[in-house]
Amino acid sequence: xxxxxxxxxxxxxxxxxxxxxxxxxxxxxxxxxxxxxxxxxxxxxxxxxxxxxxxxxxxxxxxxxxxxxxxxxxxxxxxxxxxxxxxxxxxxxxxxxxxxxxxxxxxxxxxxxxxxxxxxxxxxxxxxxxxxxxxxxxxxxxxxxxxxxxxxxxxxxxxxxxxxxxxxxxxxxxxxxxxxxxxxxxxxxxxxxxxxxxxxxxxxxxxxxxxxxxxxxxxxxxxxxxxxxxxxxxxxxxxxxxxxxxxxxxxxxxxxxxxxxxxxxxxxxxxxxxxxxxxxxxxxxxxxxxxxxxxxxxxxxxxxxxxxxxxxxxxxxxxxxxxxxxxxxxxxxxxxxxxxxxxxxxxxxxxxxxxxxxxxxxxxxxxxxxxxxxxxxxxxxxxxxxxxxxxxxxxxxxxxxxxxxxxxxxxxxxxxxxxxxxxxxxxxxxxxxxxxxxxxxxxxxxxxxxxxxxxxxxxxxxxxxxxxxxxxxxxxxxxxxxxxxxxxxxxxxxxxxxxxxxxxxxxxxxxxxxxxxxxxxxxxxxxxxxxxxxxxxxxxxxxxxxxxxxxxxxxxxxxxxxxxxx
Ligand code: ARG
Numbered sequence: 001x002x003x004x005x006x007x008x009x010x011x012x013x014x015x016x017x018x019x020x021x022x023x024x025x026x027x028x029x030x031x032x033x034x035x036x037x038x039x040x041x042x043x044x045x046x047x048x049x050x051x052x053x054x055x056x057x058x059x060x061x062x063x064x065x066x067x068x069x070x071x072x073x074x075x076x077x078x079x080x081x082x083x084x085x086x087x088x089x090x091x092x093x094x095x096x097x098x099x100x101x102x103x104x105x106x107x108x109x110x111x112x113x114x115x116x117x118x119x120x121x122x123x124x125x126x127x128x129x130x131x132x133x134x135x136x137x138x139x140x141x142x143x144x145x146x147x148x149x150x151x152x153x154x155x156x157x158x159x160x161x162x163x164x165x166x167x168x169x170x171x172x173x174x175x176x177x178x179x180x181x182x183x184x185x186x187x188x189x190x191x192x193x194x195x196x197x198x199x200x201x202x203x204x205x206x207x208x209x210x211x212x213x214x215x216x217x218x219x220x221x222x223x224x225x226x227x228x229x230x231x232x233x234x235x236x237x238x239x240x241x242x243x244x245x246x247x248x249x250x251x252x253x254x255x256x257x258x259x260x261x262x263x264x265x266x267x268x269x270x271x272x273x274x275x276x277x278x279x280x281x282x283x284x285x286x287x288x289x290x291x292x293x294x295x296x297x298x299x300x301x302x303x304x305x306x307x308x309x310x311x312x313x314x315x316x317x318x319x320x321x322x323x324x325x326x327x328x329x330x331x332x333x334x335x336x337x338x339x340x341x342x343x344x345x346x347x348x349x350x351x352x353x354x355x356x357x358x359x360x361x362x363x364x365x366x367x368x369x370x371x372x373x374x375x376x377x378x379x380x381x382x383x384x385x386x387x388x389x390x391x392x393x394x395x396x397x398x399x400x401x402x403x404x405x406x407x408x409x410x411x412x413x414x415x416x417x418x419x420x421x422x423x424x425x426x427x428x429x430x431x432x433x434x435x436x437x438x439x440x441x442x443x444x445x446x447x448x449x450x451x452x453x454x455x456x457x458x459x460x461x462x463x464x465x466x467x468x469x470x471x472x473x474x475x476x477x478x479x480x481x482x483x484x485x486x487x488x489x490x491x492x493x494x495x496x497x498x499x500x501x502x503x504x505x506x507x508x509x510x511x512x513x514x515x516x517x518x519x520x521x522x523x524x525x526x527x528x529x530x531x532x533x534x535x536x537x538x539x540x541x542x543x544x545x546x547x548x549x550x551x552x553x554x555x556x557x558x559x560x561x562x563x564x565x566x
Contacts, residue, residue, distance in 0.1 A: 001097040001494065007070040008039045013065050018049055037073070037082030038119040038488075040264050044079050074421075087484060087546075091475045094491045098546045099469055103553055104385045107492035112153030114326035117319055118144040122332070124161030125237045126170050129244065131422060131435070132333065132384050135363050138424040139249050140331035142506035143361065150501055151555060155323055159315065160257025162234050164308070168216030171229050172208065173198040187236040188382070206411050213303075215361070220305065229399070234259075245386050249419060251445065261314040265306045267313045269299060277349055282349035300337065312343045316358055327357050329504070334362035334430065361504045362490040365423075365434040390416035393441055394449075398566065401443070406482065411563050415449055418560040422448025425510045425558050446514045451551060452562060454517035458526075458548035459564045465530050467541040477539035482523035486543060487535035489516045490550050497557065506558055520547045 009024045012203045019027075029040045043057045058076035058531045065074050073084040098105045120140020123129040140156075145176065146155045173194040174183075183190040202208040219226040226279050245251070269285070272278045278285045289295065299305050319328055330340060333349030340360035348355035394416035398408055405411060453508055461467075478487070493512060500508040529540040552562040 168212035
């Protein structure tokens with residue numbers, strides 16, 4: 001698509017020889033309001049070379065630019081030069097590009113030949129998959145979609161918490177109180193019950209802890225019974241997790257979790273020893289990080305068992321070797337900031353420059369409105385329940401709003417789940433936020449249902465007006481301010497996607513499509529779309545089609561479906 005900002009650079013470059021294109025790009029600003037143009041170029045920094053007052057420089061430059069097909073007005077205001085994009089050129093550029101690319105509008109090949117790993121979700125087996133896990137799952141999936149859309153090779157990894165001392169506890173607990181049939185009927189809950197019971201009985205009877213340690217050691221040593229139990233627990237749990245992933249339409253390329261790295265840790269420990277990075281302390285091994293103001297990274301306990309950190313180091317090596325990543329991204333709660341800083345530092349100290357390509361993408365906490373359900377208070381909310389509640393409540397809303405809708409259940413699923421995802425992705429990820437049902441499911445305001453509804457409404461207009469993308473359209477008929485405002489936002493969409501990728505912030509997209517929906521609805525409220533004048537109708541339908549397409553792309557990147565009727 002024609003890039004008007006580049007055209008600004010062309011113009012400036014043609015008049016100023018001592019600034020290169022990158023320097024010019026960096027100076028260009030987006031004015032705070034449309035009456036100041038689409039782009040502004042400040043000239044203060046040039047006064048030394050010109051030995052003139054900035055406003056004089058601006059005036060002189062403008063007089064040299066002359067007529068230009070891309071800008072209908074270029075004016076100097078004090079030390080700024082303001083550029084106003086040629087309206088028809090803009091409309092034609094955006095509309096033709098959307099018409100041509102359809103649902104690939106905004107995609108690119110900037111990521112060609114670069115592999116990006118996005119690790120997300122990564123729940124712990126036999127511990128609950130709770131509302132906090134929804135954040136990593138939803139944010140990670142969106143980030144993954146965005147990289148893919150921009151042409152990167154992507155690998156979605158679920159680093160399952162499928163190893164560690166909790167398995168020792170589970171195996172002991174199962175051997176004491178477990179019942180295969182009961183567990184298979186409701187694995188996550190029943191395993192959790194065993195885990196909780198084991199912990200509470202261990203408070204009374206310390207011998208249980210030794211037993212758990214014994215069974216974990218047996219598991220590490222490959223004891224047949226322990227390995228069989230572990231495999232079974234892992235499989236039935238994964239089956240449950242997959243139910244939720246299916247609801248969210250999420251697929252992983254790899255489920256290599258913590259256990260996968262068991263045989264890959266000795267090499268790490270060897271290398272740390274060789275490089276003289278490890279210290280012994282009371283029989284345990286650690287990497288001292290005092291110099292970097294961090295507590296030491298624990299590599300091996302005194303009983304020889306390895307730790308979370310060691311597994312992450314081994315995993316990073318494996319990923320580098322297997323995928324030769326350009327970026328290796330971890331979408332994990334901010335509570336683990338220190339953990340990621342520590343092990344990434346260890347890799348850096350080992351001398352691997354790719355340590356800098358390992359990136360922790362943290363996010364804040366979510367709590368539920370009444371507080372009682374927050375995980376901090378010890379009660380757990382299962383993600384599956386949250387999604388099911390969203391679906392049920394949405395179904396009720398649909399029954400009221402549109403009782404004759406076909407396949408209501410399917411739509412309620414798309415809207416209910418979409419609403420939860422949308423709320424998750426509405427704010428900067430690092431912010432803590434409170435989940436409220438009213439806001440999430442409302443069809444008004446800055447919500448998923450509102451954006452989806454705008455999409456469905458656009459769709460019904462297109463059907464009613466029998467719009468055909470091959471129709472020729474006279475763009476000059478899109479002459480109002482409302483139309484132009486929608487088009488500006490559509491034009492910005494591809495850049496918003498790139499920004500979202502660079503900052504790993506899906507909420508840029510969420511906010512942008514809300515803005516598109518609002519602006520389009522304003523246009524729709526103020527002007528009829530299905531009018532008698534055939535040419536005018538076609539032009540307005542073209543804008544409707546463009547809006548619908550971009551909203552659908554945006555929702556898709558966030559992991560939300562866009563039903564045609566709701
Ligand atoms: N399983 C961990 C948890 O639920 C998250 C794993 C994060 N990823 C990692 N590579 N350490 O807290």
